[in-house]
Amino acid sequence: MSEFQRQHPVAALSRAFGLIRGNLVTIIVFLVFGAQSDSFSFWWWTVGGFAFLLIAGLANWWRFLYKVEDGLIHIKSGIFVRKNLYLTNDRIQVIDITAGVIQRIFGLVRLDIQTAAASSRAAAIEAITREKAETINRLLRRGKAESSEEDEQGIGEKPESEIKKTISLPNKELLIAASTSGSFGIALSVIGTVFSQVEPILSESHFYEYLYDHLPSQSDTTFYIALVIGFIILAWLLSFFGTLFNYGNFTLDVKEKEIVISRGVFEKKRITVPFNRIQAIHISEGIIRQPLGYASIHLESAGYGDDKGTGSIQFFPLIHRKRILPLLNDVLPEYQKELNALKPPSRSLRRYIFRSTVLVALVTGAAWWWLSLNLAIWILPLLAIFWGWLKYNDTALGWGDDMIILRSRNLAKSTAYIKKKRVQDVSVSQSPFQSYRNLCTVQIYVASGDRGKSFSVRDLQLEDGLSIMQQIKIEGSNTTIGQELEPALDRPIVQLPGWA
Amino acid sequence: MNEPPFHKLTPRSIRVWQWSNSIRSLFLFIIPIVYAIVIGWDGFHRWIVISISILAFAYWLLSMFLMPYLSWKNWRYAIDENEIDLKHGVIFKTRTLIPLSRVQHVDTRQGPLLGYYELASVTISTAATTHVIPALDSVLADRVRHQISTYARLAEEDV
Numbered sequence: 001m002s003e004f005q006r007q008h009p010v011a012a013l014s015r016a017f018g019l020i021r022g023n024l025v026t027i028i029v030f031l032v033f034g035a036q037s038d039s040f041s042f043w044w045w046t047v048g049g050f051a052f053l054l055i056a057g058l059a060n061w062w063r064f065l066y067k068v069e070d071g072l073i074h075i076k077s078g079i080f081v082r083k084n085l086y087l088t089n090d091r092i093q094v095i096d097i098t099a100g101v102i103q104r105i106f107g108l109v110r111l112d113i114q115t116a117a118a119s120s121r122a123a124a125i126e127a128i129t130r131e132k133a134e135t136i137n138r139l140l141r142r143g144k145a146e147s148s149e150e151d152e153q154g155i156g157e158k159p160e161s162e163i164k165k166t167i168s169l170p171n172k173e174l175l176i177a178a179s180t181s182g183s184f185g186i187a188l189s190v191i192g193t194v195f196s197q198v199e200p201i202l203s204e205s206h207f208y209e210y211l212y213d214h215l216p217s218q219s220d221t222t223f224y225i226a227l228v229i230g231f232i233i234l235a236w237l238l239s240f241f242g243t244l245f246n247y248g249n250f251t252l253d254v255k256e257k258e259i260v261i262s263r264g265v266f267e268k269k270r271i272t273v274p275f276n277r278i279q280a281i282h283i284s285e286g287i288i289r290q291p292l293g294y295a296s297i298h299l300e301s302a303g304y305g306d307d308k309g310t311g312s313i314q315f316f317p318l319i320h321r322k323r324i325l326p327l328l329n330d331v332l333p334e335y336q337k338e339l340n341a342l343k344p345p346s347r348s349l350r351r352y353i354f355r356s357t358v359l360v361a362l363v364t365g366a367a368w369w370w371l372s373l374n375l376a377i378w379i380l381p382l383l384a385i386f387w388g389w390l391k392y393n394d395t396a397l398g399w400g401d402d403m404i405i406l407r408s409r410n411l412a413k414s415t416a417y418i419k420k421k422r423v424q425d426v427s428v429s430q431s432p433f434q435s436y437r438n439l440c441t442v443q444i445y446v447a448s449g450d451r452g453k454s455f456s457v458r459d460l461q462l463e464d465g466l467s468i469m470q471q472i473k474i475e476g477s478n479t480t481i482g483q484e485l486e487p488a489l490d491r492p493i494v495q496l497p498g499w500a
Numbered sequence: 501m502n503e504p505p506f507h508k509l510t511p512r513s514i515r516v517w518q519w520s521n522s523i524r525s526l527f528l529f530i531i532p533i534v535y536a537i538v539i540g541w542d543g544f545h546r547w548i549v550i551s552i553s554i555l556a557f558a559y560w561l562l563s564m565f566l567m568p569y570l571s572w573k574n575w576r577y578a579i580d581e582n583e584i585d586l587k588h589g590v591i592f593k594t595r596t597l598i599p600l601s602r603v604q605h606v607d608t609r610q611g612p613l614l615g616y617y618e619l620a621s622v623t624i625s626t627a628a629t630t631h632v633i634p635a636l637d638s639v640l641a642d643r644v645r646h647q648i649s650t651y652a653r654l655a656e657e658d659v
Contacts, residue, residue, distance in 0.1 A: 453628070
């Protein structure tokens, strides 16, 4: 292994397919546009494009060299600009061996090496045989074990830690997750884009007349309503199967020091999260899922979680409220907490309602006046008032010995659990109106990926914001928490989490 | 909440802000100019162009003569061995607390304008955010940077 080696040639193919999939929407739009114009030698462009991709993939494959020696992996890559990447095993967080669709066809695997830094996205060997992957894994792990012994840690890390527990997503939950998926809107917009391109072809091909004759409709209006409903069903189906394939085979393996989340039916995705990099967890209850009693759990991790470069990871796609606490108890016991939380004072209710209603009311008023719409349109501002009230009702801030909880709602209700010692910074801010009413906004940042993620609650009593600041201060100076920090209990208090 | 020993920025920062604000606000005059070029300069449109120009001019005056003074008046910072405390904002007031154990790195920066007045800004980065103390005397800025990095080394921890 101390010689430079190439990947399996399939890597060229896999990279080309990766490029195609990454630009799928662009390519579809391009193809549809191309098909419409006559002056455009469309087939040549398509064939040329694919040939170019394949050549680029081949060149990439040719220039990609790796070698492993002395607990160090050295990767050379880049067609014109040569990149040299050295990863030493004491910086390597995670080595993942996975297989995508193409890899599985050829009986190969993909090797991902993750460090905490941004370079980790480049450190992936797309296609090698399983034996080679295992050898690299062993070589790097062995070096790691030796060096940690030299550091007289004395723990004697096992090369492959045991899986302590495996949790999977029941089929019923998977179906509910798919049918209430939030990617519905995205699917609708994709269909909209494609349709706007295909529409001219359809209208030339008497497609509408065909539909018009065969749909049970009497007028134009019903025809268009049927069309819209058809679209919505199509979008829903798209998001349903998308989610189904994405989250099928979901399993959560709990190991000594890390959690391995794997999912996907056709393409398997695997994310490894070391426990000591988890910064915060947040539980989000979507507007459709909440009445059904379901929520999804995400976590923020320092170091890369997904391919987008953020540290937000879907920890559990769908879970019944009642099972959240047992699950946390099993996997992340330090987050399994019930805490008292303070609600914003009642004087901030009007601010919540005002914020959510004012724009809706103005737009509705304008639309009603100019377009002379039905009086029923005024249901929208009423809904907005209710929404504002919901937001007020769900906002809360609580803290315990080592934990801070922030709960807020935008559309989904989200509850964030942050360990005090993971807080990067906290800020309390006041607008002039807030300072007139002695209210404030609290914003807490945690590390996530290579940047931060913030959680905030609005219009809390100023003293509560300041005592959160005090709490962080105390955690920073490593002293014990005094009794005088207990909040004055003459105000509304809710028990969080509310599903316990 | 007991107040830490807050410091003010040097009054020279007002001069720097006056210069930088006046240059930045000049770009606002692009709006009426572009409007006049694209849409025209007659009748009704002339009045729109004039009123936008007046607004831009008023903003320019404010940003030059009032805002720098107010922001200087509202800026406070405090640094001790446990945390960095920042307080600023003229209309929207913000107070930020950064535990020193979270500080990843700290550096001082000096552009030509800050350099002319012998000032420097101190930039404090955590794993999530970046904060700036905008204008300190350059000698003081170096001392602050040194102090923060010393404290941050003492409080070595993981992310």
